[in-house]
Amino acid sequence: MMARLSGLAVAGFGVLLLAWLIPVHTETVGYGWLRPQTLPRACAVALLVLGLALTIWPGPAGEPGPEVAPGRLAFVVVVVCAGIWAMSRFGFLPVAPVLAALLVLICGERRWAWIALGVGLAPVLSWLVVDVLLNRSLP
């Protein structure tokens, strides 16, 4: 069922490209062999056809993805997303150690020494090397 749905999603993306993305987000040029739309349109048609084919013949399951609990993964993704947003808002130095600490805790680490290392290592080392030593800017 999942396989058929993914096929439908691919076909739907093909339709979205043809109906909206390509007409609105490319410019029309009146000359030349390969127009800006030529290759995207070919890809969109291919996606539509392949997606429909997948919906009809889902076939073998494909590469089996690694087993992950979807809930936990979604939680980690949300935390990281929030961290990246906060970094663009408040800067690297205040945010990175907090993000690292949260992730170390989410991974279930409860030993103080390791938590400290997780918080300290990457953020502080990056800051020392990039900002202080190389004089390049961080977020």
Next chain:
Amino acid sequence: MLKHMIGAALALGVSAGAAWADWAPSGPIKLWIGFGAGGETDTLGRLIGKEMSDATGWTVVVENKPGGGGIAMFTQLATVPADGQTIGMGVSMPVLVNLTVRADQVPFTLDSFDYLASVASAQLAIVARKDAPFDDLAGLLDHAASSDGALVGFDAKPQELLLNVLNKDGGALRPVSMKSSAELVQNLLGGHLDAAFNAGTHIPYLDSGELKMIASANAGRHSYAPDTPTVREQGYDIYVDPVFYIAAPAGLGDDVQSVLSDALLAAMNADTVRDAIQNALHTEPSGDGPEATRAMMDDGMKNVATLFGK
């Protein structure tokens, strides 16, 4: 605070002129470069930053903001406060082309910036193999007419438009889009193109005698090839002049603008920077200050409009 006062004192020390006002930056100056790290223009910008810092005592932090040949950087630059703490180095052509063709999509205009200084203009040539049966544009067009058209490689939109101008009387030049000067030279040498634009990679091949220069595509002739006439001199009133320049968000105030401009022009005249400009762009620093740089951009707008037939 003390550091800044010393910086200001140093700044006053190096400038004999009375044009220096009281202004000095209140923290590190950010010099944004509209290109990725590691290229010659990146190194050039970093050297200008370093020389400026050495001469004035200010802290100059150089940051790369690549994307769209500088459009991404200028988009961001137009939104920061006009306090003289953030300036950006880019190249004129992509800005002028996008302001001409898709002004509605570009969130800034020429007036969004105060112009500080021009660095130099990239030397753009039209070259061909030594054994090509032509030596100038008229010969190239004749060759194209007498064969199945001539393939001419280019690596930026304005160059293609210049070819369209050459083609206006039914010429048979066929533009081929490539990615870089290096790719263009490779395809010329391999005999896959009849002629090509080039911004410097061709110079050693002129020395070795494998390539010859057909025209300078800039407004003026090139210092290393003073005998090769420009496209304009060959009868087509058109040119492509990609100028590297430095600007700040509009509203600096005259004193801030002149302090920054003088510091930048002094840095560009330092020996290391002169060398770097020579090595990267094959020319001398332009030496243009605020007014001349703004005039260059205004003239460039008119020229690009001509290129696009607007």
Next chain:
Amino acid sequence: MPDLATILAGFGDAFTLLNLAYVLFGVVIGQFVGAVPGIGPVMAMAIAIPFTFALDPLVAISFLVGINKGGLFGGAIPSILINTPGTPDAAATALDGHPLAASGKPGKATRMALYASVTGDTFSDLVLIFLSAPIAILALRMGPVEVCALMLFAFSILAGLIGPSLLRGLVAAVLGVLCATVGLDPEHGTPRFYFGWFELYDGPSLVAVAIGMLAVAEILRRMAAVTRDSQPGAIRVQGDGDDRLSLAEYLSCRFVMLRGAVIGTILGAVPGLGSTAAAYMSYAATRQGDDGGVPFGKGNIKGIAATESANSAVVGANLIPLLGIGIPGSISAALLISAFKIHGIQPGPLLFENQARLIYGLFGAMLMANLTNLIVGQASLRLWVFAIRAPTSVIFPSALVFCIVGVYLSTGGMFGVALMFIAALVSLAMSACGFPVIVFIIAFFLGEGFERSLSQTLVILNGSSGALLGHPIALVLLAMAIGLAIWLGRGGRGQPG
């Protein structure tokens, strides 16, 4: 050919203590940045170049070459130890490297990678030193039509990577090409799918997409997988002493490494294909000759030897067009050109004439860097095998922070970081639905060059398919592409992975 005295003087310049110190410094930096996910040798070189302005040209170039070569091996380390490639080129090394390390033999796996990397690298350096002039002249024959055919040839290696479902593999390839069409189109220079973000004018950053899809996706998955009760190190080292690499094991891979080195050298001599594709091509060819030992994908050392010899050989060979005709074969070669240029040295036809001593100095430095890589590598692989005894709860969050820092630096802003994160989510979604991520990445890497060379080809042929007959090399390449696709497709879908 310059006279012997110049050659010897060049090598003499290379083998000085100062130069050795800089090569060593470069290799150490390279191995470190290669091994830290998200930060790669290309970025390290880009950052280092402005600093090298103050150095003597040979010392500057030697230093950069050291970083590049160190990074090549460094990238394999996290690929093997935590299944998270440090650089995109090392992604293929994880296929057999990580299972071998996970079975308790991280030392064996990383040593195989080190020796194969140095072997492939040395092979292509020797080709460069002795044959660069004639090969560069051959490379000139490759015009847009031939390059377009070569791109199709490279696409055909995807057939070996598609996995059990042909339809899903094709979808992934089409999506990769589509992703490569974002940005200015190659023929007219009009923006496509940029949604107001001018950062996308140059197309989505290869680094951000590759790191996101390969490294960050794996890091997110691993962080979600660890549970509160178990905090093992990422790898448990087996105690039975079979964690070294014997000479016999090394020699058993000699043909595999030779083939990898040849594939890498050929792909490296032609600009635009890159070391990631070379590694997969070598791996796919090696997997065809399954000898009934350890199955591929389960920790066969030949899988490691194949990928590392190929991706390392690309780098030496990238300098063939650079030194022969002044054309960079890759981003790192382009960075070397800008290092040459800021020192006032113009790459091009007169390079060997005007700068013979410098070029032979560079050759000396390259050989020295290979040896240094081997020696430093012994120490650093021990260090990293030791380091990953730290709990996964520390390793993966740290790796994520390094990915953010690395992509921020190489793309010049948070836009690249956001792009990396989105790419990671796409990668997770794709693998959850069974679409092969690596096919997407390789198609994405090749897509831009493919569209560009296709546009050039159409202009040159002027729409006449008969004109193709004037390009015999292209015809041969097209035939080879079809043959390779069939050969790899047959073997590639026979077994999963």
